[in-house]
Amino acid sequence: MNPPLGLQLYTLREKLAEDFEGTVRRVAAIGYAGVETAGMYGQSPQDAANLFHALGLQISSMHMPLPLLENITLAIDTAKTLDVKRVVCAWMPPEKFATMDALRATCDELNTANEIVRGNALELHYHNHWQECARIGDKFVYQHMLDLLQPTVGFEIDVYWAKTAGVDPAAMIREIGSRAPLLHIKDGPATMDADMTAVGEGVVDMSAISGASQNTADWWIVELDRCATDMFQAVEKSYFYLTQRGFAHGK
Numbered sequence: 001m002n003p004p005l006g007l008q009l010y011t012l013r014e015k016l017a018e019d020f021e022g023t024v025r026r027v028a029a030i031g032y033a034g035v036e037t038a039g040m041y042g043q044s045p046q047d048a049a050n051l052f053h054a055l056g057l058q059i060s061s062m063h064m065p066l067p068l069l070e071n072i073t074l075a076i077d078t079a080k081t082l083d084v085k086r087v088v089c090a091w092m093p094p095e096k097f098a099t100m101d102a103l104r105a106t107c108d109e110l111n112t113a114n115e116i117v118r119g120n121a122l123e124l125h126y127h128n129h130w131q132e133c134a135r136i137g138d139k140f141v142y143q144h145m146l147d148l149l150q151p152t153v154g155f156e157i158d159v160y161w162a163k164t165a166g167v168d169p170a171a172m173i174r175e176i177g178s179r180a181p182l183l184h185i186k187d188g189p190a191t192m193d194a195d196m197t198a199v200g201e202g203v204v205d206m207s208a209i210s211g212a213s214q215n216t217a218d219w220w221i222v223e224l225d226r227c228a229t230d231m232f233q234a235v236e237k238s239y240f241y242l243t244q245r246g247f248a249h250g251k
Contacts, residue, residue, distance in 0.1 A: 002210070004033035005239065005248035006060045008184065008223035009041075012231060016041040024051055026232065030239050031250035034058035036182075036221050037082065038090065039065070045081035052082075056251055060219040061086035061125070061156070061182055068092075068113050076120045086123045086182065088156050089113070094131040097141045107148035114153045125154040125182060130192070133165035133172075140167065146176065156182035158223075159209055160202075163190045170205065170212035181218040183209070185242065186225070195228040200241035210247045220248040 007027055009016060015023045020041050027035065034057050040048055052059055064075040064087045079087050089110065096106040114124040126149070132142045142155075157180045159169035173180060187202030188194060199206065199222060220242065227234045242248045 002246055002248050003217050003220050005242055006034040006036050006219050006221040007032045008036045008221050010038040011224045028055035028057055030236050033251050034060045036061045038063040045078045049082045059084045061088050063088050063090040072116055079122055086125055088125045088127050090127045097131045100136055111150050114150055125156045127156040128158050129161045130165040133162050133167040155180040158184040160186040163204055170208040173212040178216050183217050183220050184223045185220050186223050195226055196224045198234040198237035206247055
């Protein structure tokens, strides 16, 4: 069966800061099955959880605030209030992956966080951008990470940033397999500086991604970092493109 479709709320960060409840209600009305959080935009985690629950929105996962280890208690407390199992480290700067020594130190930090997170009955996942798809020696950075990270550290594969960096996202999904239950779905021209588009209007092959993740993805999560069109229009177009083609399902 195709996975449920969520929305990373960072996509609507400006609107959430202006009207959190009204924005979340619009997301639910479109039909999204769930949301992934990245901050609370002035709301308490409990108030946000109550709203999501009232609207029938599942919480697939939450992004963890950085710096990672300094904020880990806050992340764990927030995850427990939201009743979400998967916490995601959404970003580490490029210099943390520039050399093997830097990469080993980064993975050590993630492994330490993972031990704390797992000790609280949660899961840690790592979200890639382009820097994890660069090469060190004869391997991509993410391939080194697969070796250096504890096997219980999962991945949230961002298909757009993988393609932008020159990596085939479907091949990356197949390679990482069951360690990547979360996929970030976005579209556009797959260049570093250009605006993203509604899903279905760019160059990312969603059919190939669907085939590669058929047995491993628990969630497809739409996230648009930026967009030249109205963001709500892009969020709605993305929902209908993905659900009408059977790549994912709504509520």
